[in-house]
Amino acid sequence: MLKIFNTLSKSKEIFSPINKKQVKIYVCGITPYKMCHIGHGRTFIIFDIIIRYLKFLGYNVQYIRNITDINDKIIQIAHKRDININDITKKIIKEISKDFYNLNILPPNVEPKVTDHINDIISMIKTLLDNKNAYIAKNGDIMFSIKKYLNYGILSKQKIDFLQLGKRIKNISFKKNCKDFILWKLVNKKTIGWISPWGYGRPGWHIECSAISNKYLGNFFDIHGGGSDLIFPHHENEIAQSYCANKSFSVNYWVHTGLININNKKMSKSLDNTIKLRNLLTKYNKEIIRYFFTATHYRSPIVYSENKLKQAQLAIQKLYTSMSYWNNNYLNTTIQNNFFSLEKKFYEAMDDDFNTPKAYNILFKISHNINIAYHQKKYLIVNHLILKLKKLGNIIGILYFNPKNYFKDYGKFYNQYNELEIDKLIKKRNIARKNKLWYEADLIRNILNNKNIILEDRKNGTIWKRKN
DSSP states (O other): OOEEEETTTTEEEEOOOSBTTEEEEEEEEEOTTSOOBHHHHHHHHHHHHHHHHHHHTTOEEEEEEEEOOOSHHHHHHHHHHTOOHHHHHHHHHHHHHHHHHHTTOOOOSBOOBGGGOHHHHHHHHHHHHHTTSEEEOTTSOEEEOGGGSTTTTTTTTOOGGGOOOOTTOOOGGGSSSTTOEEEEEEOOTTSSOBOOTTOSEEEOHHHHHHHHHHHHHOSEEEEEEEEGGGIIIIIHHHHHHHHHHHSOOEEEEEEEEOOEEETTEEOOTTTTOOOBHHHHHTTSOHHHHHHHHHSSOTTSOEEOOHHHHHHHHHHHHHHHHHHTTOOTTOOOOOOOOSTHHHHHHHHHHHHBTSOHHHHHHHHHHHHHHHHHHHHTTOHHHHHHHHHHHHHHHHHTTOOOSOHHHHHHHGGGTSSSOOHHHHHHHHHHHHHHHHTTOHHHHHHHHHHHHHTTEEEEEETTEEEEEEOO
């Protein structure tokens, strides 16, 4: 029975979707003014795993992830470079999509852009004004009045009178309450904007997600997610807007991911201490990166370090080493065994708020059993367990490679012999061994070893892999 930690209740709750056969989920997406950093990577990989597991459980998942393709930072970059704003966003969206694809992140069902939903945003702001939950400020901007929503602070567990003002809040003199937030901002007609009933302008940050989620999922849906830095003010404001606009609003489960720390500081673009996903992908295999992001429970913060990435590399290699013991001479996998308990424990781990660290622990236990069975020459059991290992690994987005190809894939990350050169040397060594030329065979092994290539002679041939 799946349980999910709900940020709203601060507790794990049994998952019960609104529609028994469908799960509706909304995740706050990218702002394409810079390439995504590893913090984005962790969040979207975690939700990728959540979605994969929900699909595995048999749900039809409707996944919406927006794109904030208009904000002050994007406009500033466009003005500075004297180029069209669309030229910036289209290029970055395309490149970010490549990174997500290379990380094996499943695309959402719909990825709506804010600029395509201005009319929906204007319509929601009109409703908020009609309902007296918003007002026209002295400078002409449209503001949301947080005191008109009595439950404001319900998600972040803050009381209105004690709210901490964020750094983004500026020019408060024109507001009725310094803590009110903007829905529509009037701008100079020389910059990008849209015509509205209140003048030429563009939407505030928070209103976009309320309007888009309402359009695609309605005002009742199952899961709303994002990084924990979005709890306040972004998601808090979404709740207030959406409830007031619809007279009712409910998300059953608010799910938030932990942040990444670098040198004891939260990683963020504002602190200029980010590490781009693109750079990480040039150094590590996508499954190593995925493991690194999820070896810690998704709600906990993680500390970025090269050492931890190396540990992730060894962990994934260990699983693939076990998978490489597959023997084509033993293809009957309908054996009776006592290993179902491990598979059951894997599901129990995932049912416990998507506990990937526990799930990985089960994968390593299966790997250990494969190694034991292999050395005991129980090849039927070996093959059976490898299929189990691959099946469970695929659920969380790993172990998609053929083991032989996986080990050879390291070649693009290291300045060493390429695959063709290695295979030629192995063939020469096999000829030497066949002719009992042990000195020559050992010499080739040592040459490869000095290039960080490890050989392993097996009954069905020689395999190779790279040292870490």
